[in-house]
Amino acid sequence: MRSLTFTAQTSADGVTERDFTVGDMPGVLWSPASGPDRAPLVFMGHGGGTHKRWPAMTGRARLLVARGFHVAVVDAPAHGERPRTAYDEQEVAALYAARAAGEPEGPIVVRYNADLARRAVPEWRATLDALQELPEIGAAGPVGFFGLNMATAIGVPFVAADDRITAAVFGLHWPDALAGTAKEITVPVQYVLQWDDEHIPREAGLALFDAFGSAEKTLHANAGRHKDLPRFESEDAVAFFARHLAAVEEVQHDRGEQR
Amino acid sequence: MRSLTFTAQTSADGVTERDFTVGDMPGVLWSPASGPDRAPLVFMGHGGGTHKRWPAMTGRARLLVARGFHVAVVDAPAHGERPRTAYDEQEVAALYAARAAGEPEGPIVVRYNADLARRAVPEWRATLDALQELPEIGAAGPVGFFGLNMATAIGVPFVAADDRITAAVFGLHWPDALAGTAKEITVPVQYVLQWDDEHIPREAGLALFDAFGSAEKTLHANAGRHKDLPRFESEDAVAFFARHLAAVEEVQHDRGEQR
Numbered sequence: 001m002r003s004l005t006f007t008a009q010t011s012a013d014g015v016t017e018r019d020f021t022v023g024d025m026p027g028v029l030w031s032p033a034s035g036p037d038r039a040p041l042v043f044m045g046h047g048g049g050t051h052k053r054w055p056a057m058t059g060r061a062r063l064l065v066a067r068g069f070h071v072a073v074v075d076a077p078a079h080g081e082r083p084r085t086a087y088d089e090q091e092v093a094a095l096y097a098a099r100a101a102g103e104p105e106g107p108i109v110v111r112y113n114a115d116l117a118r119r120a121v122p123e124w125r126a127t128l129d130a131l132q133e134l135p136e137i138g139a140a141g142p143v144g145f146f147g148l149n150m151a152t153a154i155g156v157p158f159v160a161a162d163d164r165i166t167a168a169v170f171g172l173h174w175p176d177a178l179a180g181t182a183k184e185i186t187v188p189v190q191y192v193l194q195w196d197d198e199h200i201p202r203e204a205g206l207a208l209f210d211a212f213g214s215a216e217k218t219l220h221a222n223a224g225r226h227k228d229l230p231r232f233e234s235e236d237a238v239a240f241f242a243r244h245l246a247a248v249e250e251v252q253h254d255r256g257e258q259r
Numbered sequence: 260m261r262s263l264t265f266t267a268q269t270s271a272d273g274v275t276e277r278d279f280t281v282g283d284m285p286g287v288l289w290s291p292a293s294g295p296d297r298a299p300l301v302f303m304g305h306g307g308g309t310h311k312r313w314p315a316m317t318g319r320a321r322l323l324v325a326r327g328f329h330v331a332v333v334d335a336p337a338h339g340e341r342p343r344t345a346y347d348e349q350e351v352a353a354l355y356a357a358r359a360a361g362e363p364e365g366p367i368v369v370r371y372n373a374d375l376a377r378r379a380v381p382e383w384r385a386t387l388d389a390l391q392e393l394p395e396i397g398a399a400g401p402v403g404f405f406g407l408n409m410a411t412a413i414g415v416p417f418v419a420a421d422d423r424i425t426a427a428v429f430g431l432h433w434p435d436a437l438a439g440t441a442k443e444i445t446v447p448v449q450y451v452l453q454w455d456d457e458h459i460p461r462e463a464g465l466a467l468f469d470a471f472g473s474a475e476k477t478l479h480a481n482a483g484r485h486k487d488l489p490r491f492e493s494e495d496a497v498a499f500f501a502r503h504l505a506a507v508e509e510v511q512h513d514r515g516e517q518r
Contacts, residue, residue, distance in 0.1 A: 195469075195476075195478070206465075209480075210454075214482065215482060216482060216489075217454075217481070217482045218479060218480070218481050218482075218489075219454070219478065219479070219480040219481075220477060220478070220479060221468075221477070221478040221480070222476070222477050222478075223473065223474060223475060223476045223477075230475075230477075232498075232502060235498070236495070236498075239491075239494070239495075239498075243491065
């Protein structure tokens, strides 16, 4: 098992932010600067073409930390500080060419993200192993997953494969490579899609939501195009995690009463 | 204009509850027991076969009052304390007969609710006139509407007809009699439906959401049957109104600074 090494730390506005590595993977862990000894973790993933410190990541992390969660994200393969292979360069070039020609991006994104998922899922599971070694997170508590776009393409097989994840927010992807795996997921799911998405047909987004095997699942669909996801969906995701990841605090409370 | 008469008042847990009448319509107004001189109103409607004090109404009212809103609801025609006509009796009997025979309820509910809407919309507008005469509500502030099931059948033509309503939560109805009117609504809308509704086909619910003319609209679809609407949707509705009905407080703040 690869362990986690902290490489930098800052604190501001009640949030402690620590850079870390697990093997050659760089990540960030945001934590409440004060609070209980142990708190649940939300594992996040970033979207395609962005990285672990993209504004959407830091913004969501701050909202989640304010509700008492730890939040971790690592650079996906070929993203952020990580190298691209020749295959990565080829797929990125194909995507830009399709975009420039006004051709559909879906087939390229679906294919390339499936490859990135095969590479990233073992890395994310190893990162979760290492994060659970930290005393402030621990191995007993529930873990949430929050990832849209490419992070849904990686997150669906990640959550299906790892029963430590007990609640997940996904969104903004196609069912083609994911619906079969989504059927295996039974934990509570919140799924976001854009009603007027110019890349993902409405029926395709609804089909992926429909595929999840979860008895408890919620769709949030908002008017607007692919990049118009309203900011209040981040607050709704925080409320979802607050409903589902409270077990660690309850366990601590029970322990307290037994003393 | 018919004015509003209070007939009873109780206070508990920070909530003041006042029975009122406007003409021969009985209603309830819930208000914060303390707070600013003036606060926005959320006008609610109850579902078919229930009444103004149904647990869903009192529960939603308490959540909204806790966020500082006034909340009003009146008995719909043929509901609660109000008399049924021979036509009402006939439609209610037809509904029970269809239910007992395992036949679709939709055609009867759509037809009967459209008739109730024709009778209720003028009543609701007159009630809103009277409520806005109260100094603690006033005529300047934004007004929200919150009504599911039958209250959506009445609420869609109500909100389309009355531009005092600036944000609305609807849900759980068919598009047949409502989609044309929904197109005229342009204020922010949140719409809830049940993904496995045994009465309202999924495509029908999605079609009514699609019909709203609002640039800002959000669909919340939850796994489960018609009556399984999760309780957290009430909290989500409160968050929606908190985002959209803040103008009165801002106006008061500006006034304060001018002194």
